[in-house]
Amino acid sequence: MNFISSRIQEYTEKISAQEPELLQELNKETHLKILYPRMLSGHWQGRFLSFFTRLFRPEMILEIGTYTGYSCMCMAEGLEEGGRIITIEKNPELQSMFEEYIEKAGLSDSVTLMIGNAMDIIPTLNETFDMVFLDADKDGYLRYYEMVLPKLKKGGVILADNVLWSGKVTEKAKPNDKETLAIQHFNEYVAGDNRVECLLLPVRDGLLWIVKK
Numbered sequence: 063m064n065f066i067s068s069r070i071q072e073y074t075e076k077i078s079a080q081e082p083e084l085l086q087e088l089n090k091e092t093h094l095k096i097l098y099p100r101m102l103s104g105h106w107q108g109r110f111l112s113f114f115t116r117l118f119r120p121e122m123i124l125e126i127g128t129y130t131g132y133s134c135m136c137m138a139e140g141l142e143e144g145g146r147i148i149t150i151e152k153n154p155e156l157q158s159m160f161e162e163y164i165e166k167a168g169l170s171d172s173v174t175l176m177i178g179n180a181m182d183i184i185p186t187l188n189e190t191f192d193m194v195f196l197d198a199d200k201d202g203y204l205r206y207y208e209m210v211l212p213k214l215k216k217g218g219v220i221l222a223d224n225v226l227w228s229g230k231v232t233e234k235a236k237p238n239d240k241e242t243l244a245i246q247h248f249n250e251y252v253a254g255d256n257r258v259e260c261l262l263l264p265v266r267d268g269l270l271w272i273v274k275k
């Protein structure tokens with residue numbers, strides 16, 4: 063969901079850095095072949111992730127929710143020399159497209175895809191991360207947050223996507239709307255958590271920028 067008109071969106075993308083050719087190809091192929099292509103970060107958010115990592119220069123990134131690898135490839139643009147990304151995806155059907163593009167991008171040595179449920183995989187990781195991109199099932203956000211915070215360096219960043227949930231977070235959620243309720247709870251919990259500081263960026267579907275103190 064975008065909170066700006068398609069006219070402004072088009073203008074924003076025209077003025078912003080262009081989407082690299084390989085990412086345009088992945089974007090198109092995802093839209094042609096994969097269910098729910100709106101899940102892909104896309105041109106503007108992809109450039110945001112690229113600019114963010116190029117400024118922050120993370121050495122270790124954890125991504126929760128790979129999909130076809132678009133956001134992973136964008137974040138890899140700013141990895142520190144010798145840095146790595148671990149990305150977790152529960153759907154094994156996405157693996158072949160992901161691997162094809164990671165290879166084309168020359169990223170096979172710096173990116174590790176782990177197929178399975180992130181809830182089971184995260185506790186097995188021994189790495190310490192500079193950055194986490196949280197973009198999987200919304201009702202798991204709070205559990206992922208608690209799992210990854212001890213594995214995040216001081217000053218490390220968690221970016222959580224879709225925290226405005228099409229604006230639904232500002233309204234009273236229906237009792238059966240589990241995702242809206244979960245994101246509302248997550249946002250309020252993080253905002254009141256004195257282990258971190260956060261900044262909600264009202265761009266695209268809302269990105270919560272969380273810094274570990």
Ligand SMILES: C[S@@+](CC[C@H](N)C(=O)[O-])C[C@H]1O[C@@H](n2cnc3c(N)ncnc32)[C@H](O)[C@@H]1O
Nearest residue numbers: 101102103127129132133151152179180198199
């Ligand atoms: C919004 S998409 C990720 C989009 C991707 N980050 C991008 O920007 O291109 C969310 C992905 O999380 C995956 N996912 C959902 N629940 C998961 C879980 N418990 N463990 C691992 N992956 C999960 C879904 O299969 C889906 O591919």
